[in-house]
Amino acid sequence: MRTSIKNGIRLGSIVGVVLIFFHLTGFSVVASSMLGNLLGNASRTANVTRLPIINLIIFITLLCIFAGGIASKNKEIDSWGNTLIPGAITGAFSGLLVAIFVYLIGIVYAQNIDLRNYLPEVGLPTINYLLFDGKKFASLLYFGLMTVGCIAGAAFFKSVIRADWRKKAQTTSVQTFKKFVKKSGIQKFIGNKITVYVFLAVAALLLYFLPTQWGPYWNYIMGTVGIYILLGLGLNIIVGLSGQLVLGYVAFFAIGAYAFGLMTALEPHAISMNFWLAIGFAILAAALTGILLGLPILNLRGDYLAIVTLGFGEIIRILIKSDMLTGFTNGPSGLNGLAQPRWLGNAFTDINFFHLIVIFVIVAIFIANRLQSSRTGRAWLAISADQTVAQATGINTFKYKLLALALGAAFAGLGGALFASRNQFTGPEDHILMVSINVLCLVIVGGMGSIPGVVVGAFVLKGVPELLRDLESYRLLAFGALLVVMMVMRPEGLWPKGRPALEALYYQKHPKDSPPDGEVQS
Amino acid sequence: MTETVIQTHKLSKIFGGLTAVDSVDLTVPERSIASIIGPNGAGKTTFFNCVSGFYTPEEGDVLFYGKPIQGNATDKICAMGISRTYQNIRLFSQMTAIENIIIGKHPRLKGTWLEAILHNPRYMNEEEEAVKEALHLLEFVGLEGLGDHLARNLPYGAQRRLEIARALANHPKLLLLDEPTAGMNSQETADMTAFIKSLRDDLGITILLIEHDMKVVMGISDQITVLDYGTKIAEGKPKEIQANQRVIEAYLGPGAAALSKKFQRKRSHDA
Numbered sequence: 001m002r003t004s005i006k007n008g009i010r011l012g013s014i015v016g017v018v019l020i021f022f023h024l025t026g027f028s029v030v031a032s033s034m035l036g037n038l039l040g041n042a043s044r045t046a047n048v049t050r051l052p053i054i055n056l057i058i059f060i061t062l063l064c065i066f067a068g069g070i071a072s073k074n075k076e077i078d079s080w081g082n083t084l085i086p087g088a089i090t091g092a093f094s095g096l097l098v099a100i101f102v103y104l105i106g107i108v109y110a111q112n113i114d115l116r117n118y119l120p121e122v123g124l125p126t127i128n129y130l131l132f133d134g135k136k137f138a139s140l141l142y143f144g145l146m147t148v149g150c151i152a153g154a155a156f157f158k159s160v161i162r163a164d165w166r167k168k169a170q171t172t173s174v175q176t177f178k179k180f181v182k183k184s185g186i187q188k189f190i191g192n193k194i195t196v197y198v199f200l201a202v203a204a205l206l207l208y209f210l211p212t213q214w215g216p217y218w219n220y221i222m223g224t225v226g227i228y229i230l231l232g233l234g235l236n237i238i239v240g241l242s243g244q245l246v247l248g249y250v251a252f253f254a255i256g257a258y259a260f261g262l263m264t265a266l267e268p269h270a271i272s273m274n275f276w277l278a279i280g281f282a283i284l285a286a287a288l289t290g291i292l293l294g295l296p297i298l299n300l301r302g303d304y305l306a307i308v309t310l311g312f313g314e315i316i317r318i319l320i321k322s323d324m325l326t327g328f329t330n331g332p333s334g335l336n337g338l339a340q341p342r343w344l345g346n347a348f349t350d351i352n353f354f355h356l357i358v359i360f361v362i363v364a365i366f367i368a369n370r371l372q373s374s375r376t377g378r379a380w381l382a383i384s385a386d387q388t389v390a391q392a393t394g395i396n397t398f399k400y401k402l403l404a405l406a407l408g409a410a411f412a413g414l415g416g417a418l419f420a421s422r423n424q425f426t427g428p429e430d431h432i433l434m435v436s437i438n439v440l441c442l443v444i445v446g447g448m449g450s451i452p453g454v455v456v457g458a459f460v461l462k463g464v465p466e467l468l469r470d471l472e473s474y475r476l477l478a479f480g481a482l483l484v485v486m487m488v489m490r491p492e493g494l495w496p497k498g499r500p501a502l503e504a505l506y507y508q509k510h511p512k513d514s515p516p517d518g519e520v521q522s
Numbered sequence: 523m524t525e526t527v528i529q530t531h532k533l534s535k536i537f538g539g540l541t542a543v544d545s546v547d548l549t550v551p552e553r554s555i556a557s558i559i560g561p562n563g564a565g566k567t568t569f570f571n572c573v574s575g576f577y578t579p580e581e582g583d584v585l586f587y588g589k590p591i592q593g594n595a596t597d598k599i600c601a602m603g604i605s606r607t608y609q610n611i612r613l614f615s616q617m618t619a620i621e622n623i624i625i626g627k628h629p630r631l632k633g634t635w636l637e638a639i640l641h642n643p644r645y646m647n648e649e650e651e652a653v654k655e656a657l658h659l660l661e662f663v664g665l666e667g668l669g670d671h672l673a674r675n676l677p678y679g680a681q682r683r684l685e686i687a688r689a690l691a692n693h694p695k696l697l698l699l700d701e702p703t704a705g706m707n708s709q710e711t712a713d714m715t716a717f718i719k720s721l722r723d724d725l726g727i728t729i730l731l732i733e734h735d736m737k738v739v740m741g742i743s744d745q746i747t748v749l750d751y752g753t754k755i756a757e758g759k760p761k762e763i764q765a766n767q768r769v770i771e772a773y774l775g776p777g778a779a780a781l782s783k784k785f786q787r788k789r790s791h792d793a
Contacts, residue, residue, distance in 0.1 A: 367639050374638030375624075375631050375649075378617075382625045385614040392574060394600035394629030394692060403635060499618045503660075503669030506653050 004082070008071060008089025015067045015090065015146075016097030019060065023101070023130055026121025027474055032056045032129075048125045053132050060142075061149045064091060068153020083158040084151055091150025098146060099139035106131060106138060211354045219350045223422060225462045226357035227415045231439045232446070232454035233368045234411025239440065240449035240497075241377060242404035243384020244298075245306040247436055248313025251293070252286045252409035254431035256416025258320060258329065259285035261426045264339035268330050275339040279417050286413025290405040298401050301387070313436055321428040334427025338420055353422055360418065364411060368451055371407070373500055380404055381449070438462075445486060447493025456494045460486075524551045525587065527696050527728040528573065528604075533582035535568050542568040544752040545582060550696075550730055550745070555722055557731045557739045559763075560749035561773055566732045567609060569749065570698055573730070574606045575599035586696070601629040605689035606698035609732075611681045615674035619665060619684050622673050623656040626691030656691065663687040663717070679710045683717070690725070697721065699731045703738055711735060715742055740764065748772065 022028045029048055032055035036042025041052050071090040072083045108115060109127045116123050131138040211219050231253065238246050260282040263273040273281065297308050320329050329335075341348045341356060348356065371377050379400045382390040391397045420426035438461060446457025464482070468475045486494070532545040543565045550556040558566045571577045573584055575596040584592040591599055605626070614622050631652060637645040660669050663683040668676060673684060682702060689697055702718065703711045715738050721727050733739045739746060740760040748756040748763060750772040756763055763769055771777075 370639050370641065371635060374635065375628065375633040376635040376638050378621060378625050379628060381617055381621075382614050382628075385616055386612055388576075388596075389608070389612045389614070390625075392576065392596040392600055392606065393626055393688065394597050395625070396597050407635070499616075499621065499670075499672065501670040502618065502620045502624075502653050503657060503667075506650075506657060 004086045005089055008086045009093050011067065011071050011086075012090040012093030012095075013097065014094075015063070015150075016094035016101075019063060019094065019098050019146075020101045023105075024119055024122060025474075025477075026126060027477075028056065028059060029121075029126055029129065030474060031059045035059060048123075048129050051129060053129070056129065056132070057145065060145055061152075064094075064146050064149025065153030065156060067091070067094065068150035068155075069157040071150060072154040072157050083154050087150045087154025088147060091147035092143070094150070095143035095146035099143040102131065102139040102142050106136075109134065207358050208355070211351045216350045219354045221463065221466050223350075223354050223357050225458050226354070226361045227419050228439065228442060228458040228462050229361050229455055230364055230411055230415040230418070231435075232442045232458050233364050233451065234408040234415070235439050236408075236443050236449065236451070236454050237368065237371070237380070237411070238404050238408035240443055241372065241380040241384065242401055243380075243387075244401060244404065245302060246309040246405070246408075247306045247440070248309035248311070248316075249408075249412060249439055250431050250433065250435040251309075251313045251316040252289060252412035253416040253419070253435055254316050254320065255289045255409075256282040256286045256413030257420035257426040257430065258335070258416075259413065260417035260420050261335035261338050262329070264421075265330075265335040266337055267335070268327060273339070275341045275421065278339060279414065279421075282417035283410045283413045286416070287406045287410040290407075290409030291402060293409075294402045294405040298398055298405075310433075310436075313433060317428050317431050320431070332428060334425060334430075335420075336425055338424050338426065340421060340424065357418060357422075360414060364414070365451060365455075368411075372449075372451065376400065376403065384449075441483070445483065445494060447496035450493065450495055450497035453493050453495040453497065460494065524553065526550065526585075527552050527587065528730065529585040529588075530569075530573070531583045531585065533569070533572055533579050533584065535565075535572050535577055536580045541752050543572060543579070543749075546747075546749065546752075546754050548747055548754070548757075550728060552728055553722060553726055554744040555718065555729045555731060555742050556745045556747065557733055557743040558747050558749060559733065559736075559739055564749040564772075565752040566749055567700060568752075570606065570700055570730075570732060574604060574698055597629070600692060603693065603695040604698065605692045605694035605696075607682075607685045607689055607700055607702065609700040609704065611678075611685055613673040613681060613685055613688070615672065617673060618670050619673055619676060620653070620656050620660060620669035622684060622688050623659050623691045624652050626688035627652055627655065629692055659687045659690055662690075679706060679713075682706070682714070686717075686721075690721075690727075694727060696728045696730065699729060699733075701732055701734060703733065703735050711738060714738075718742055 019028075022031070029051070032051050033042060035055040035058055036051060039055070042050060042055065067090055068087040071086040105122075105127050109124065109131060112124070114124065115127075128134045132141060135141060211222070231249070234252070235246070235249050238244055238249070260278045262269055263271050263278040263281055264275070266272070293309070293312055297305060300308060319325055321332050323331065325331070341353070343352070379390070379395045382393065382395060383397050383400060387397055416426075419430070423430075442457035442461040443454060444457075445460055446453030446455070465475060465479050468478055526549055528548070528550045530546055530548045532547060533543055534541060534545050535543040546565075546569060548556070548558075548569075558569065560566055568577065572579045572592070575591070575594055575598070578593050582592075583590045586599075586602060586604065591602065591604075614625060617625070631648055633645045633648055657666075657669065660666055663686060665676075665680055665684060665687070668680065673681065676684060686697075686699070686702070699718065703714045706714060718729060718731070719742055722729055731739075731743070743760055746756075746758065746760055746763045747754060748766070748769050750768075755768045755772060756766045758766070
């Protein structure tokens, strides 16, 4: 009983503060208008004064049901009392907090004070709306609504999503799924070569035809995702495999973009190199930069390496921008009119360009995948696990770390060149620190050292923000919250790396050599 | 006359003002098991680290088949054919057991990153041979069937043996074992002792061993070297070391030798 009161108060205070926060930032109004959009009782652009009150009530109730579900979750739910009491306490306490808050803004409303100087989202119409159309006893309504909502939530989770089922699902869902897969013959179906080919064919068809259907906007977004996959694959080699925390990855991106730009732009050099040659040149230039950067700093480890490379990224950007090199790089105004790819004399449309990026991504995944499972990849993983022991096991750590930097930089150079060519422009502001941070984020979110993780991470980091456009200015807030939740729930990443089952594979290939008992654990 | 595998000549390692290893001479002939014993802090592991290249000794030479190797990087020394294990197990814990062994084989493989991308026949052959040999080694250390488990998920004894398998994958001529039976129960210790013997007898590997368990040391060593405060205080066959006064004093303190003699007399009297 005591712990349930304590937990209820703790959770209740969180829920209360969250709702107050939503009210103050105006998110509650946005959520209500989104609900209106969903229910069809208000248009998306409707003014606060036109929003139906019921939407706000639904929003608060949903929040409370969710909170009630959480409140009842940690309990051993054997009786209704154990379920409902924590829910009731949570609801009552959060309701109390919100009621006090509502009472305060009620006073503000009654005195006609305009808060917008301090809180830009909380104007008088908004307060009017939050007070359920200026009701005098709104705080009582809030208290009642939240208490009932939390109890209802707890009851809902108790009766509909049954506790024992939930417990089972948490511990054995993976096993059950595996068993199901085995039993139902899906495994045979998945392992079948024909299935794989059909799947690949479908994927190829989709990648070919989708861009012609979804229009230039989505082509641009998905192209950016593709370029970020390239960058992620490169950084994954450096950070995920060889374990060197490089924060200045954008430097290689910039070198690639500028190598491409300087070779193809009319100003300042007018070299007018062919697109394909310039791409190759950009890759080489970036790889070379990787080696040159690596030579002096590879003896640094961990934090020190991170700081040095962070500085390197900034140095490159500032050099590009500087007056000193204006004659060479065109300074802050950047490079214009970069080369576009041509094939048999035809210029590329945005659809062709998307296809080009997809082809590069597929080739890059192929290369990264083969590297990862090779002698080189094993050496990188060993270095990232324990550099001292790796060296004592006969691995030339310097050589392999340098190789990782060069290859990772080459991927970034390709990404930079494609990015610059697609925009037909590149300037110093394309190469800010945020690019490095974003790429590092996508590698971590996807799962360090995992190639599918990079792909998933790139979609989440560059694709999901586009899907969240409905949230307007709250997009980044929601996105940040999503990232935090994701990292708390799955710290190892969305698609963590697995290791190849070499033993099982070998015996699959050579069944004659299997151990006598025939039992190969996998 | 058997060849000398490793020889140190007046080897000294100094940390600041502390001489951890003080002009130690040691000669290990081929196909033998040589043990280094001594109280805690005697400089055994430091001596190991000088031989395997972790430290560069301030003075003296380390000769491997007559060639000086001190000052080389650890990866070069490893490639010459000196493998080692560690006092605290240091496997690549995120990788599978079999991958650990294949990494141990790294200096004996030639595949480059370009070959890895191209998958040319030579590379594919080499990889398959590497897996095959790793499976053999896995069986040799008694871990068959556990190859695809992550190294960190293996039981303690298995991790010790896996570390040795990783060292063996390098086809070493000299194997340095740092307390291979630390933390093992008597059954596991007996297994490990037999296993180390078989390394010498079946594979012809020369072994240099640090060990605290006297039963193991006395049971398998061809030659024992005793270090105390960085200096060599005794060397010889197990029997000679057991009777050496300075050794007993180093372990049990001054005056202990007399006590132990008395004890021995009493014991023989009882018998």
